Amino acid sequence: MTILEKVTALLGEGAVLEAGTDRVPRVAPGSPDAVALLLGTAHQEGWRVRIEGAGTWLQSDAPADLAITTRRLDRIPAIEPSDLTATAEAGIGLDQLRQQLADRGAWLAIDPPGLAGRTLGSVVSTATAGPLRHGFGPIKDHLLGVTFVTGDGRMVQSGGRVMKNVAGYDLTRLQAGGFGAFGVIVLVHLRLRTLPRADITYVLEGAREDLTQVGEDIAGAGLTPAALELVSPALARRDRWVLAVRLAGSPALVSADEAGLGAASGGGRFAPLRAEEAHAFWMRLAEGFSVRPVTFRIGGVPTASDELLDLLQHQLGDEWISASPAAGAIRWTGDTNIDRLQRLRRTLAGLEVPLTLERAPWPLRGAVGHFGAYREGVGPLVAGLRRTFDPGGALVVATEGS
Amino acid sequence: MTTALARDLAAIVGDRHVREARAERLTYSMDGLPTHRRLPDLVVLPGSREELIAVVRLLAALGVPFVPRGAGTGLSGGALADEGAVLLVLTRLNRVLKMDPANRLAVVEPGVVNAKLGAAARPTGLQYAPDPSSQSACTIGGNVAENAGGPHCLKYGVTANHILALEVLLADGSLVEIGSPGGEPWGPDLVGVFVGSEGNFGIATRITVRLTPLPRAVRTLLADFTGLRVAGEAVSAIIAAGIVPAALEMMDQSCINAVEDSVYAAGYPRDAAAVLLVEIDGRNPDAVIAETEVVSDLLRKSGARSVRSAASEAERERLWQGRKKAFGAMGRLSRDLVVQDAVVPRSALPQVLEKIASIAQHYGLVVSNVFHAGDGNLHPNISFDATNLDLKKKVEAASAEIMQACIAAGGTITGEHGVGIDKMRYMPLIFDAESLGAMQAVRRVFDPEERVNPGKVVPVHACREWTHARGYRVGSPGAAPRGEAA
Numbered sequence: 001m002t003i004l005e006k007v008t009a010l011l012g013e014g015a016v017l018e019a020g021t022d023r024v025p026r027v028a029p030g031s032p033d034a035v036a037l038l039l040g041t042a043h044q045e046g047w048r049v050r051i052e053g054a055g056t057w058l059q060s061d062a063p064a065d066l067a068i069t070t071r072r073l074d075r076i077p078a079i080e081p082s083d084l085t086a087t088a089e090a091g092i093g094l095d096q097l098r099q100q101l102a103d104r105g106a107w108l109a110i111d112p113p114g115l116a117g118r119t120l121g122s123v124v125s126t127a128t129a130g131p132l133r134h135g136f137g138p139i140k141d142h143l144l145g146v147t148f149v150t151g152d153g154r155m156v157q158s159g160g161r162v163m164k165n166v167a168g169y170d171l172t173r174l175q176a177g178g179f180g181a182f183g184v185i186v187l188v189h190l191r192l193r194t195l196p197r198a199d200i201t202y203v204l205e206g207a208r209e210d211l212t213q214v215g216e217d218i219a220g221a222g223l224t225p226a227a228l229e230l231v232s233p234a235l236a237r238r239d240r241w242v243l244a245v246r247l248a249g250s251p252a253l254v255s256a257d258e259a260g261l262g263a264a265s266g267g268g269r270f271a272p273l274r275a276e277e278a279h280a281f282w283m284r285l286a287e288g289f290s291v292r293p294v295t296f297r298i299g300g301v302p303t304a305s306d307e308l309l310d311l312l313q314h315q316l317g318d319e320w321i322s323a324s325p326a327a328g329a330i331r332w333t334g335d336t337n338i339d340r341l342q343r344l345r346r347t348l349a350g351l352e353v354p355l356t357l358e359r360a361p362w363p364l365r366g367a368v369g370h371f372g373a374y375r376e377g378v379g380p381l382v383a384g385l386r387r388t389f390d391p392g393g394a395l396v397v398a399t400e401g402s
Numbered sequence: 403m404t405t406a407l408a409r410d411l412a413a414i415v416g417d418r419h420v421r422e423a424r425a426e427r428l429t430y431s432m433d434g435l436p437t438h439r440r441l442p443d444l445v446v447l448p449g450s451r452e453e454l455i456a457v458v459r460l461l462a463a464l465g466v467p468f469v470p471r472g473a474g475t476g477l478s479g480g481a482l483a484d485e486g487a488v489l490l491v492l493t494r495l496n497r498v499l500k501m502d503p504a505n506r507l508a509v510v511e512p513g514v515v516n517a518k519l520g521a522a523a524r525p526t527g528l529q530y531a532p533d534p535s536s537q538s539a540c541t542i543g544g545n546v547a548e549n550a551g552g553p554h555c556l557k558y559g560v561t562a563n564h565i566l567a568l569e570v571l572l573a574d575g576s577l578v579e580i581g582s583p584g585g586e587p588w589g590p591d592l593v594g595v596f597v598g599s600e601g602n603f604g605i606a607t608r609i610t611v612r613l614t615p616l617p618r619a620v621r622t623l624l625a626d627f628t629g630l631r632v633a634g635e636a637v638s639a640i641i642a643a644g645i646v647p648a649a650l651e652m653m654d655q656s657c658i659n660a661v662e663d664s665v666y667a668a669g670y671p672r673d674a675a676a677v678l679l680v681e682i683d684g685r686n687p688d689a690v691i692a693e694t695e696v697v698s699d700l701l702r703k704s705g706a707r708s709v710r711s712a713a714s715e716a717e718r719e720r721l722w723q724g725r726k727k728a729f730g731a732m733g734r735l736s737r738d739l740v741v742q743d744a745v746v747p748r749s750a751l752p753q754v755l756e757k758i759a760s761i762a763q764h765y766g767l768v769v770s771n772v773f774h775a776g777d778g779n780l781h782p783n784i785s786f787d788a789t790n791l792d793l794k795k796k797v798e799a800a801s802a803e804i805m806q807a808c809i810a811a812g813g814t815i816t817g818e819h820g821v822g823i824d825k826m827r828y829m830p831l832i833f834d835a836e837s838l839g840a841m842q843a844v845r846r847v848f849d850p851e852e853r854v855n856p857g858k859v860v861p862v863h864a865c866r867e868w869t870h871a872r873g874y875r876v877g878s879p880g881a882a883p884r885g886e887a888a
Contacts, residue, residue: 162746370589
């Protein structure tokens with residue numbers, strides 16, 4: 001029997017999708033149990049499997065015997081507005097999830113890069129936070145628990161559905177940003193906020209150095225923006241760099257911060273965006289990172305932001321960059337090659353700054369790896385965890401590169 | 403020194419810092435929970451990172467298990483060492499190594515006391531936000547091991563949200579650097595995995611913590627209610643309004659009276675069924691004032707009999723002292739106190755509190771509630787006399803029923819105290835055998851021989867077998883849990 005015939009026998013014809021351009025058989029299991037069944041079989045049969053979501057973020061080009069997409073895991077079993085929690089399957093598109101939460105007055109305070117229909121599982125497994133990380137923290141801070149399936153088909157629960165939980169070891173944080181190397185996330189328990197009653201975005205254009213100073217002034221003035229993002233001209237589609245400030249929360253808080261913003265920026269040079277303009281601005285920013293072939297993030301301390309931006313400009317060019325200087329996070333997208341990325345990672349490692357490759361065509365990410373330049377002792381731990389959760393190496397993930 | 407091991411350890415840390423005498427070891431036979439007692443074979447207090455590394459490498463060479471311990475304020479029996487294990491007390495590693503206000507971080511040794519880190523940060527306009535009630539004694543290393551919380555974690559997050567990087571000493575004596583000062587991990591989030599691992603993965607020898615700006619304005623409200631259910635509903639109303647208070651704490655009448663009878667008397671109304679302590683803080687005074695007005699209105703509309711705002715810093719401190727010293731005040735009620743810890747969905751608070759009251763009534767026990775209502779993190783405290791064995795059995799039975807009630811409401815068995823020894827029996831109630839096996843397999847990646855803090859957190863007998871990468875098998879017949887010695 002071929003792989004396709006075996007998969008059809010396991011899950012039925014309805015689960016089999018048309019193969020992509022690389023002709024790898026593609027299957028869409030309709031339940032977490034079906035994912036476990038498939039991966040258990042893959043482990044026994046020695047198949048190499050790549051995991052896909054909606055196919056809008058990471059390129060669907062990893063060499064594999066079988067592609068499993070989570071797109072049929074798109075249910076939202078629970079939304080609890082009074083508890084500010086929700087449970088959603090990994091294949092739900094963020095746009096659908098956002099809408100259903102908004103209908104109940106709830107908000108998942110993340111704005112990851114990528115298209116609106118990117119799946120929740122993709123965002124969690126790659127830990128790709130967007131500008132809202134400034135006010136609401138990284139992706140892991142929005143997770144209460146996950147259920148995942150290991151490379152040999154075991155279903156594992158971690159965490160729970162409540163606000164605080166220290167029962168057992170935190171395997172949720174292993175999965176958040178694990179890039180699927182330690183299992184396939186099938187269900188996510190989320191921490192929500194109430195939909196902000198006031199939400200306004202201000203932008204200021206100028207030279208990068210000037211805007212950096214304004215950003216520091218805003219932080220020093222005690223404002224509490226939801227996002228404080230420095231965006232390169234090409235990405236913002238403006239003539240100069242843009243500093244975007246998003247204020248979101250209770251009307252009292254936003255109104256007080258608006259007053260403070262004028263004072264912190266030396267006389268109110270910031271321009272407010274109308275609601276539809278703000279929506280378009282942040283959406284364009286997010287989508288920009290899924291257009292170019294390579295996207296990566298780096299994380300340094302806030303005082304190193306300027307130096308790191310200079311370094312990126314020097315080594316790769318700074319066409320498409322978005323930075324949250326106060327959070328020390330910078331995301332770059334563009335076109336580059338293996339040598340340049342490896343050299344950059346080495347340089348950054350010397351500055352104690354990790355580089356995480358978020359997306360790239362397989363030849364590049366296979367060579368460079370999502371992770372690399374580990375600090376002392378990390379490599380053996382990562383390898384041990386990888387063998388623990390995928391003992392047969394069924395999951396094709398460019399963990400450290402070749 | 404009477405044994406070869408004690409002599410070898412003394413050669414590293416000095417005679418004074420190896421405790422062999424039974425009377426000395428008894429000091430370390432308990433933590434903050436009175437229901438578990440274990441006597442370590444030896445107690446060692448290294449005075450530096452280098453001494454600690456040398457001690458762990460010696461123990462690794464000899465295959466001796468060990469248990470790291472901070473100030474011993476834990477509430478799950480997690481830092482108790484069995485016979486045959488060496489207790490490593492880390493309180494002498496108490497230096498703040500670096501304070502970097504520009505990048506809002508500090509690097510500390512594990513024995514630094516939580517409140518002392520806060521005091522060191524304060525002159526720079528920053529704070530270390532996690533504030534467990536034991537913060538005047540507990541250590542950052544212990545906080546990392548337990549993923550400690552505290553009243554102000556509602557807004558600022560728990561310990562896991564404040565740890566950027568760690569240097570970890572593994573059981574085999576090797577050092578690992580995980581995380582980075584900017585918070586981005588080198589690969590998977592091993593810092594996130596390590597925090598809350600209850601000393602099972604190794605010892606954090608250097609801890610890089612995130613500091614946050616001190617609030618510029620703080621308002622503290624005390625609201626009192628004639629019923630627990632109404633107070634619970636007021637909590638939901640505040641959260642639903644989209645305002646995140648810095649803290650939202652509840653105390654019931656039994657707790658109120660214990661506090662008011664003690665030196666920590668805070669002026670709580672004794673006839674109230676419950677009080678809510680609500681703190682709103684922020685960097686913008688205008689916003690804090692406006693949000694305080696909204697919260698005050700919500701409390702009144704939700705049925706608060708009165709809402710009082712602390713008029714001065716002294717009054718605020720008094721209100722908080724009553725809350726933070728409530729556990730101490732409850733010491734007046736009886737010889738012993740079991741501090742329980744569970745979390746339920748916020749909306750389930752009213753019915754779970756009623757269920758706890760009925761369990762207490764059924765067993766004829768005094769249960770006082772003081773807890774983090776905003777997080778749904780309950781602390782039912784049972785007052786009893788542990789020398790009365792019948793009463794002790796009743797306390798254990800009531801504790802189990804309380805846990806089951808919280809689980810039935812969609813909750814979990816611990817929100818901040820950890821599993822340790824005390825909660826191991828409840829782990830199979832919330833995790834299946836596969837998930838427990840996965841946890842144990844992860845532990846073996848860090849500590850293949852299970853020599854660091856053995857016999858804690860995961861009930862090995864309940865794990866499904868996982869074949870580990872290095873060839874070890876979890877859940878084998880020889881890996882039964884150690885017996886209770888309480």
